[in-house]
Each structure stands twice: as structure tokens, then as C-alpha cells.
Amino acid sequence: MPTQQRENDPFIIYPNPTSDYLQITIEDSRQFNLRVFDAIGGLLMPKESFTISKQIDLTSVPNGIYFIELFDISANRKYVKRVIKIK
Numbered sequence: 700m701p702t703q704q705r706e707n708d709p710f711i712i713y714p715n716p717t718s719d720y721l722q723i724t725i726e727d728s729r730q731f732n733l734r735v736f737d738a739i740g741g742l743l744m745p746k747e748s749f750t751i752s753k754q755i756d757l758t759s760v761p762n763g764i765y766f767i768e769l770f771d772i773s774a775n776r777k778y779v780k781r782v783i784k785i786k
Contacts, residue, residue, distance in 0.1 A: 708778065712767060716783035721755040723767070732770040738763055748772075757784050 710731070711724045725731060728750055735744035735755060743760065747753075757765070762784050769778045 709771065710769065710778075712780055712782065716785045717757060718785055719756070719758045721757060721767070721782060723749075723753045723755070723769070725749075725751055729774070730772045732772065734768045736766045736768065738765065760784060762786055 709726050709729060711726075713722055713724075715721070723731075723733070730748055730750045733744070733747050733749060733753060733755075734742065737743055737760075743765070744755070755767070765782050765784060767780045767782055769780070770776070771778070
């Protein structure tokens with residue numbers, strides 16, 4: 700299953716590409732804020748906080764490139780990951 704994770708990232712995003720849902724799994728119990736943007740910077744999902752895991756429903760958005768912004772509250776660090784929606 701394709702994933703998007705760099706060696707030091709405290710989370711995994713999968714599957715990528717996806718046709719419907721994305722799963723984000725946090726490797727420890729840190730709290731993250733999450734936002735989702737389209738390729739031109741339009742906000743699709745306003746800020747939402749979560750720990751452990753989060754499922755993102757992309758079934759209603761068209762095929763394309765999207766950006767997942769994750770903000771690690773405890774480390775005060777922002778991550779931006781590219782995901783691809785396909786049918």
C-alpha cells in the first residue's frame with residue numbers, strides 16, 4: 700500500500716494515491732491540527748484537531764492534487780503533504 704512518510708515524520712498518510720478515503724495514523728499520542736487544501740490553495744476542510752488516527756473522506760471532491768496540512772501542537776511544527784485523488 701503506497702504511503703507518504705519521510706523518515707522523521709511522526710505520522711503515516713495512506714493510501715496515496717486514493718480514490719475515496721485517506722487514513723492518517725499518528726505514531727504516538729501527540730495532538731495534531733489538520734486542514735485540507737486543493738491545488739490552488741482553496742480550503743476544503745477547516746482546522747480540526749485529532750490524536751491517534753483520522754480518516755478523510757475525499758469521495759465528493761474531483762480527481763486532482765490536494766495538500767494535507769498537519770500541525771504538531773506539542774512540537775510547534777507544521778507538515779504539508781501532497782496527496783492525489785484518482786478514480
